[in-house]
Amino acid sequence: PWYVPDHQKATFELGDENAPTEGIGTGWFYSVLGGGKDLRPELKLEERVPVNFDNTSDRDNQGDFPVPTLFNGNFDAVSQPNSVLVQALNTTNAIPGWSVDSGLSTSSVDSGLSTSSVDSGPSTSSEAPKPINPKLVDWHDIDGLKIRQQKKGKDVPGTSHLEMLRVDRRGQNYALELQNSFEHDPFVVPEWGALRFDLHVPKAALGDGTLKVTIEDTDSANKVDKTFLLQEVALTDDGSGVLDDYVEASRKVDYAPYGFDTFQLDVPDSLRGKTATVKFEVNGATEPIYLDNVFFKSAHLKFGNPSEARANPSEYRNNFLIERPEYALSYNADNNILNWASWQVNKSWVFPADKDTRFVIDNRIFKSDITLPSGFYQVLPKDYKDDSGKKNLKLEETKTDKKGNPVLDEDGNPQTETVEYAQGHAVPIAHRNRNHRDNLAISLLSNIVPQTEKSNNGVWKGFEGYVRDFVKDTSKQTHNKEVHVIAGTHGVKDVEFPGRGEGDKTSIKIPEYLWQVILVTDRPGKGVEDVTENTYTLGLWMPNNNTPDKTSAWRKEKDSENPERLLYVNSVNEIESKTGYDFFSNLPDGIEEKIEDNTDISFRTDIPDAPRDP
Template sequence: MTVTPAGRLIDNVDLNVFLGTNSDEENYENSRAGFTRETDDLLLLGGRGATHGRVLSWYDGTTNLSVTKSPDELYRRLGDGYHKHLYDLDFPGVPNPWYTPDHNKATFELGDENAPWEGIGTGWFYSVLGGGRDLRPESNLEERVSVSFDNTAEAQMRGDFAVPTLFNGNFDAVVNPNGLLRNSLDNAVPGWSFHGGGTSTGKLPTDKLVDLRGVPTLEEYLTNVGNDPNSPDYQTDYALKLKKGDIITHNRFVVPDWGALRFDVHVPIPARLNDQDDYIEVFLETDTTTYTLKSEEINPDRVLQNIPPDEDVNTEWPAVDLREVHPQAVSQPFIQSQLNRIGFGTQAFETFQVNVPDEARGKSAKLRFKLQGDTEVYLDNVFFKSEHLKFGNPDLNQQEARPDPINQPNNYLIERPQYALSYSDSLKTANWVSYKSDPSFLAGTFPPSRPPFREDFSLPFADKVISNDYSNVGRNNNTVVIRGHLVPNQDRALTTQSYHTKPNDETGVLEHYEIFKDNAQTYLMTNVVPQVPEDRVWQTLEGDLNEFVSDPSNARNEVYIIAGTLGSTDQIPSRTTIPGITNNRNQFNINVPEYLWKVVLIPEEPGQGPTDITYGASAFGVLIANDRQPQGENWKNSSVSIISSVNDIEDLTGLDFFSNIPEDIQEVIENYIDTSIIP
């Protein structure tokens, strides 16, 4: 159901139901009571606002045949009584009732005295659940519009997909939110204001929406994501500003069948390290249960020591702890107990994510954010599913990755703000890692020293790979390997200097410290595969892609990359004994792949979604032997690399990439090898 001005019909739809128009438009005499512009005596509008809003009341009367007010009075027949605002004094004759069955087996004319006056045979009746789908009036549509087609009026209003995982999760599906005339009618924020939504004080007013152009601490960030606030081409971008005590709730929606909940947070002034009372809580409310949503909780006792109690991990483990990452925990493994704390979020929007319980999937629910403490927060881009999987969750032999360790231990999905991956517990490596690369991920410096590789505490499996395992040689061929990144550490260089200071341990002088949260996450062993020490060709591919994205003259600086492994040449046995740590680890093997591969998608311009992709997008695949790679060769002219199409890599791996792109376009760009765009 949709609404059009002045009673105009919509092209290429299954069914148009004419409700009314104003007196100077054709078909005025067939308007139903309350659906002419002259009906409502509203200041300056002459009824335009309320008349369109009444469509919802009309539709409600077709779902509940006994409802009389929802929220307006329903006009079923003359006997329903006189409601001044439903009557148009200029209308010729008796006002037309709201409901006359008009399905393809009905013989009633509008206003027929013998017609049922309930909302039977129209509206909700035509839905599948309403039972009348097969009785819809015949339509002569030669080509139906796909549900993947995004008909959002303006690009900046779009969500994450054509059908968003959460409507208006980016707070941009709003028109002139600060306009006096608009707010005199309604100051609600679409998606966040009805059905029990809103703030602790009622409706969520539009005055909480802030155009990011007016937030000084985000100027550099906006420029890095291609929306320069000082440019005449700046695209309005709203976020929600939360203050002390604010509670916001999203209207009811259906929880997607997979995907973590993610959201972006900007905190210009974070809470101090000893302030444990400032944090964001997130709740998912179904009809029967309220869930407190959290990220993967890492036991701090495993990684942290000697931190003052008031600066330690919040025992509630909230969705977001509004303190900065502690200076004693900026690297691995300590950072794993700090992932819900602020890193670069003081200078940009930082993505956080929380897990969604399986039992809530597919259910109707509301989503609630609650701000504790007095730290001001900007909230934006509240959606489900990793942005690194925007163009598709690569399925392995027709099975998409899921966070299900029991049924899918070898295609186990891990979503992180930095990347997403499918992990194989039998191979003890990732099947693939998917990540987005753009200038915002590269805006920073590298740590002063290389962070250590560490086990991934979030894995649900008993036997986890540790860095020391890679000191062994291959079981079959005595292969010597190094720890090779799938997501390159240089592609996650977004770093920041702490806002608050901490006394230097030696001098006592107050100093800022660097936070390398994103970079540290590339040093988890789930992002590592055994590679030969001389991986020069692989490194040239990583370097060229990094330079392409970071080139300020390149307008197509948003790239989606999936990297993975193929085959096996050897197995690295795990270490069962680690002096000073343990002497009873289980024995398992780590697969040494025969090949490494990447597939690359470069949209025509940044910000495009799956349905925006055209034949002008660039895509290619690269297959590189995991063997000694000659010095002086690069990925385009090496004896150990093969440049291929994306479809070729799919055939070799059994994976299906970029499945969210319309199939006809996907087939063309995945068959075409276009590396010319990369210098």
Template sequence: MRGDAAVPTLFNGNFDAVFNPQGGNRTIFSNAIPGWSFHNGETSASVTTNNLVDVNQLSASDAPALHAELDRIGVDRTKPNYALKLESGKSITHNRFVVPESGTLRFNLHVPNPSGGQLKVSIKGTESTTEEWQDLTPIELTRAANPDTLINPLDPNSLARPNAVGYYDYNVVGYSDPYTNKLAYAEQGFETFHLKIPDNLRDKPALLQFKVEGGSEVYLDDVFFNSVHLKLGNPTFARPSEDTHRENYLIEKPQYSLSYNDATKGPNWVSWQLNKSWLGTIGQGDLKLKDRNKYPPVGFPPPILDSGSGMTLTSPDSSYPPGYFVDYPWSVDPTLPDTWVKTQGPDYRRNQRNFERGHMTAAAERSRTYKDIYSTFLTTNLLPQHEDNNGGMWAQLEDYGRNQLVKDNNRELYIIAGGFDYSPAVPPGHSDLREINNKISTNTQGRVILDSNGTLTPNPKTIGIPNYTWKIIVPLEPGQGIADVTANTQVIAVITPNRRSRETPAPNYRLPDSPSYPNGFLPNGVTNWKNWQQWRVNVDYLEALTGYDFLSNLPEEIQEVIETDSSSPLV
């Protein structure tokens, strides 16, 4: 039985702290679910160990979609994995616990036949007998809109897909997200949901309750206060405080977690898990409408909109009008604080230095549902990357991890990536600009627009460009955790120059100096600029450059070994 950490953030949040829950001896003495059974307010609990189901033993007739999905992603069926089966009208409450000082509430849901209703989640402080239950955002037990659904049945081009990451609603003057708390992957597997906890309950004792209302039946699992994407650590101790952590602001999503820097308008780092369950068949081409005349797609929010009455409506985050065919579906991240300046897709174009909107969490690594792949097109998940970096060694490393490690060898990867060095100093061969500049002009209507013949002008949002990008990959077996990481665990660490490629070898090339590495790294130089393996370094070197504490959840004695390795054999 394992939780989300060495000391679980919620005892028995994965319902595995019980042996043979339907066994005769257990039901004779107690059918209580450890950690969950004693505060339901019932004389005789309606949810007991009889509601625990080993999902790995469900047959194809019991749960056909889940059975097929577990086979597809290569789950080891010999190991038990219990989930709680909750039917309509049933509820379960966790015994009193202390709410962690940080960390989103996350849980996994499988809903085999969504038929409406809600999963109600509530929390209640227990320091005083007068405290009331506080309802969190409910999970709607209905499907998120199919991206191919027609908003207008009479218009074959009015697809619903533009709204999969939410949109700017000009009627209510704010961002709307009608999809995050609806079901997508939950019909075939276990989908992760995140809910925000009231700040006034942090570090205080509380109760937590789940209740199903309506006609749906759900399987609940992995209830914890820690994102799975931060299993190996939070390298900058990021926190979701706009007052104290403006340059280290924690954002936790079901698809990835990140530390956002409002000064550079981009992530310090993005961290995510990758295994077969995240991979599907949706590609970036599926997000595009083939006919340029159909843009903007119905529902996709333009930064500037001309209303029917002739008024110009402007979202608070617009700099330039979009070119929909090239900017869609990049969108503002609505989870950033309302008062912060946010970036839009057009902010990165016409920069005249060949910088692209470079995904940190790749779209191809979140390809199982439209909701997942669209989440990678939020601008908090990008750094400006030179096209030779983004499409060269960076893309090669993505392919190696996704195809060879995950698809071919069924590994579960824990990945973290980011940028380094926004200083005014310009290493040889790098761009002379450390912030995004755009070529702009003023059109006949007096509006500032992006224009290839315009004047190169600093973007007003001061979007930083890193001189280098880096990535760390820790491959594990599916289901493994911190206790399974040993001194022999393979670690891949790279740092790549964010500049154009050199056509000739660079035998004297050096990466930046650091206190621990005064002569830089790559003592043998570079003979093939586009080969990601030639940019391998060790984690210790990346820590010296960035000041971050990577893999901080691992024991120190393990860190000391694997963080100094830069040449472990590759799978």
């Protein structure tokens, strides 16, 4: 055994009082004090375990990354809270990483009213406030997650939050029942990434309640906080539009009564690298709400940040990171368009949660992104229109072919043509059509690029539909996948949109090329450790020009110069070579390189039933 001197080169006899008594053949034995310094094995660097390898023994206890951005942010690094052992040891209120005594209530535990907030006023009870034991609840025991869409008065199978995410009851998936306040133990704030968390707010909890989230430096008064409202996004009376702007809507609930919806708190640079706590305080709610997945860094960047963008406007002006619950993107302040956007697509993002929702699927109310830093031009809706302010802008420019090469006349001179431009979504409506808040997010002009009308309604639209097909409803739930998409721009044309805003004049650059790359997992919620050499990836590369093509052309049209290849389909590696970005960089290098070479098209029924050959 490890605690006796039985190492092959040890000279001690069993029972020798001078023998080291622990750590034989382990790290302690090989230390100077352990006596085995000269017996250390030769270090083989090629056999070292990579930092992106998750050695958590129980998959159910894993966090967001191999080294979680916040320990036990998903409340799953626990023993079964209802087990006989936990009950016998009286540790049902012990949640690793979170403070046991952080919540205080009035004398009525069931009231859910907090005394920790200034807004709630002092307790009127004659008794001292009593701590509420934190309660973990299995997702399958939360009624709101079982709500299905109704059709003709009957439930539609496969439409509850649990079913859309294919949550397996055999797994360990807990959420915190939040009644008043709860605080995480001190941790080091990561170098980048917003704080994100998921909330489920049952319909009975909607009303005048609030949730205040605070990150505070333990060594100073430095802190940041934000108050979220437990009320729904406000609509106009006839349901034709939305009263709230995105900033206001991001503080309210929309999908949360039907499932877990993500919310976000941006973190200032002054807190980076500091030891801090994060606190959640509920006030004025008559029913508990549910908290889960408290982490830093966008879930849409689970597989990597392609350009290592950061939310630092002075040093990353042209690679500025914007994180939202709906997507993450890198913004270029000189070009006034995005470099790339990254987002997840699964059935919960594209399937309306309630038949009575007044959401208008094609509600294109484009708005300036007022969250951009000072010194960034806020693109206006009229920047995409002609002088009348009503029609799309048309420009005279060099005519190019389906590969983006100039088309020459008989004398060898470039031909010109008139090109009509539309507001092209990077993250499309078809991938974010479940509620009003999501629609507001994708209609911010930071998510829009000048895209030719013909390409927007042709090849590009066809590929967006292809991605959606992986997650759409089917008679077989096993075909409900999750797709991780990154889309972006490359190059700029020699024509541009003039900025129509007041003050310093600027322009909106027009990209020469548009591209997308995708990675498909066989079910929602899979992470880096689940990606294998058979995981499916694919890329699309196309010129942003006037070339007319049908939506199906991306998977049918051959390259005239290389008939063995499709014209628009590229491997992920090929698009990396063209753009300089590193996609899916959180994957182990060997697997990443293997899967990113693929140019063969697969469909949802091929994964994982018939994975492509390695």
